Amino acid sequence: MEYQEAKEKFISTWGSLGSMWGINKAMAQIQSLLFISTKPLSMEEIMEELKISRGNTSMNLRQLMDWGIVSKELVPGERKEYFTTEKDVQELARHIAKERSRREIKPVIKVLKDVSSIKDDGTAKTKELIKQTKALHDLAETADAMMNKIVTQEQNWITKSLLKLLK
Amino acid sequence: MEYQEAKEKFISTWGSLGSMWGINKAMAQIQSLLFISTKPLSMEEIMEELKISRGNTSMNLRQLMDWGIVSKELVPGERKEYFTTEKDVQELARHIAKERSRREIKPVIKVLKDVSSIKDDGTAKTKELIKQTKALHDLAETADAMMNKIVTQEQNWITKSLLKLLK
DNA sequence: CTAAACTTTCAATAATTATTGAAAGTTTAG
DNA sequence: CTAAACTTTCAATAATTATTGAAAGTTTAG
Numbered sequence: 001m002e003y004q005e006a007k008e009k010f011i012s013t014w015g016s017l018g019s020m021w022g023i024n025k026a027m028a029q030i031q032s033l034l035f036i037s038t039k040p041l042s043m044e045e046i047m048e049e050l051k052i053s054r055g056n057t058s059m060n061l062r063q064l065m066d067w068g069i070v071s072k073e074l075v076p077g078e079r080k081e082y083f084t085t086e087k088d089v090q091e092l093a094r095h096i097a098k099e100r101s102r103r104e105i106k107p108v109i110k111v112l113k114d115v116s117s118i119k120d121d122g123t124a125k126t127k128e129l130i131k132q133t134k135a136l137h138d139l140a141e142t143a144d145a146m147m148n149k150i151v152t153q154e155q156n157w158i159t160k161s162l163l164k165l166l167k
Numbered sequence: 168m169e170y171q172e173a174k175e176k177f178i179s180t181w182g183s184l185g186s187m188w189g190i191n192k193a194m195a196q197i198q199s200l201l202f203i204s205t206k207p208l209s210m211e212e213i214m215e216e217l218k219i220s221r222g223n224t225s226m227n228l229r230q231l232m233d234w235g236i237v238s239k240e241l242v243p244g245e246r247k248e249y250f251t252t253e254k255d256v257q258e259l260a261r262h263i264a265k266e267r268s269r270r271e272i273k274p275v276i277k278v279l280k281d282v283s284s285i286k287d288d289g290t291a292k293t294k295e296l297i298k299q300t301k302a303l304h305d306l307a308e309t310a311d312a313m314m315n316k317i318v319t320q321e322q323n324w325i326t327k328s329l330l331k332l333l334k
Numbered sequence: 335c336t337a338a339a340c341t342t343t344c345a346a347t348a349a350t351t352a353t354t355g356a357a358a359g360t361t362t363a364g
Numbered sequence: 365c366t367a368a369a370c371t372t373t374c375a376a377t378a379a380t381t382a383t384t385g386a387a388a389g390t391t392t393a394g
Binding site for chain 4: 210221222225226229246247248
Binding site: 001002003006007009010013014017019020022035036037038087089090093104108111112114115118121123124125126128129132133135136138139143146150 | 168169170173174176177180181184186187189202203204205254256257260271275278279281282285288290291292293295296299300302303305306310313317
C-alpha cells in the first residue's frame, strides 16, 4: 500500500466512524486530514483534498472548533486562516470523551434520574419502570464516571496497571 | 410525573440514544418497551404501543435478536410469538459492548493496523501518517480491551474498587 | 474609506436512511 | 391437505440529514 492509498483509506474509515462519536462524515474527515497533515491547512486545501464545498468546510470546521479539537493557526503574512487539530491522541480522546459526556450522556442520565423518581403507586408496571430505569441510571453513571476518569489520567502507568489487573 | 408520561419519556430518550450505540430509533424503542414491560409482548402489542408498522416491527425485532438482546418466548396455547429482552443491565451492557466491538471497533483497528504498516519511504508526510495512525491504533486497542474487560467482569467488586482507585 | 480577499449563512437540493403496507411466505389446527 | 393465523420481504415512499453554492458579511491592505 502506498502513501496516497493509505491516506485515503485512513480518512474514509475514520470518517465513517464519526457516527460512533456523534459526528458527521465531513467533520470526521476534516479532522482526519488535519491529524495526518504535517502542516496547518487552509480552507482551500481542505476543500480540494476532500472534494467538498466551501460552505460545508466552513460549517464543519466551526463545529470541530466547538468540540475543541481543531484550532485556527495564523500564519504571519497570510490573509487566509489555517487550521490544525490536536495531534496528541491522549488529549484528543480526553476532549472527545468530555464533550460526549457533556452533550449526550449527562442529559440522558438526567432523564433516567427523573423517570426513576416517579412516585411508586404500588402497581407492578410502575415498580418495574422504577426498578429498571434506576438500574440503567446507575450503570450509565458508573460508565460515564469511569470513562472520564480513565481518559483524564496521566495514562501510562494507570492504564497499564489496570489492564494487567483486569486480564 | 405519572406512569404514562414517565414511560413515554423513557422510551423516547432511550430511543434517540440508539444512535450512540449504532442502532436505529425503532430498534431502540422496541428494546426500551420490552425492558420496562412486566410481561412478554406480541408484535401486535409492540406495533400499537409504538405506532409503527408491522414490517418495521418485524425487521427491528430480528435485528434485536441478531444483537442477542431480545428473544422469542413461546406462550403455551398461543399461536403468536412473544418477545422479551434481557432484563439485567449488566448482561445487556455486556452484549452491547461485545457486539459493538465486533461490528465496529475491531474492523477499524484492523484498518489502522494496515495503514500504519505501510513502508516508510522516508518522506515527512509518510512518517507522520505512520506515527499518527500507530498512535490511534494503540489507543483504540487499549480502549477496546478495557471496555470488554470491564464489562465482562463480575462487576461489583472490581468496578467499585476501580472507581475508588481512580478517584 | 474602498475594494479585494477572504469567511459565513442559509434556502434549495441531493443523498441517505427509515418506514410503510401489500404481497408472498410459513406454520399449525383441524 | 386446507385454510386461517400469523411473520417476513421488499419496492415504493416518506422523513431525515448532509451538501451545495451564491449572496451576504467581515476583515484588512493600501
